[in-house]
Amino acid sequence: MSKRVFTSFAMEDKTLRDLLIGQAKNENSPFEFVDMSVKQPWDSAWKTHCRTKIKGCDGVLVIVTENTKNANGQLWEVKCAKEEGIPIMGIWGYQNYSATLPSELSGVRVVNWTWSNISNWISLL
Template sequence: MNRIFISFAIEDKSYRDLLVGQARNAKIPFEFIDMSVKEPWDAKWKTNCRTRIKGCDGVIVLVSKSTANAEGALWEIKCAKEEGVPIRGIYCTADNRPVTTPEGLKVLSWTWDNITNFINSL
């Protein structure tokens, strides 16, 4: 079973919940991990988050207009790249696509084919 870290802006928590729920309903064989926090993150959070990312087979970034200002999500993307963990962006919705996306992040539409193809490639 693949372990997938989900990175997202806290404003996009409902999309994370939707992704996890859809995966359960589809009985997709992978486990989702995230490091959601409701308060400012610190050095301990970064250390724990890096450990979790390194322990995952891949990272899915839920990308929206909120991503550009989501310090935690941007740090998670940077961390995954530094650790060599495969990463894929998925747009939260077609009408919520940002003008710019994090540098070097390949972002695809939210379809089960796109999500499962990424996971199966790991």
């Protein structure tokens, strides 16, 4: 059975999100992704819809880059997932990259972006 994974990313990192979704399209992928990219200005209706999508997922996978600290939408998604008790894991957007994490990611495990790291985490959901 496929697991539903919500992807959280800064809009500046859309290309990385596209690469991740491409990985999920492999026929041996054990998961599917839910894309809730902010296409309209933020409003409470978007937040309500996004919260519903997050609650319907087995986990939230956060793509972490230097853009994350300023990505209000992404940071809200992480906060929402924590409030809803949805498991969260972060992946570094770039190999061997690490940075000081924003407070919203406190307590969130962030690992290198590898197929095995992602699939091992998803298998535990």
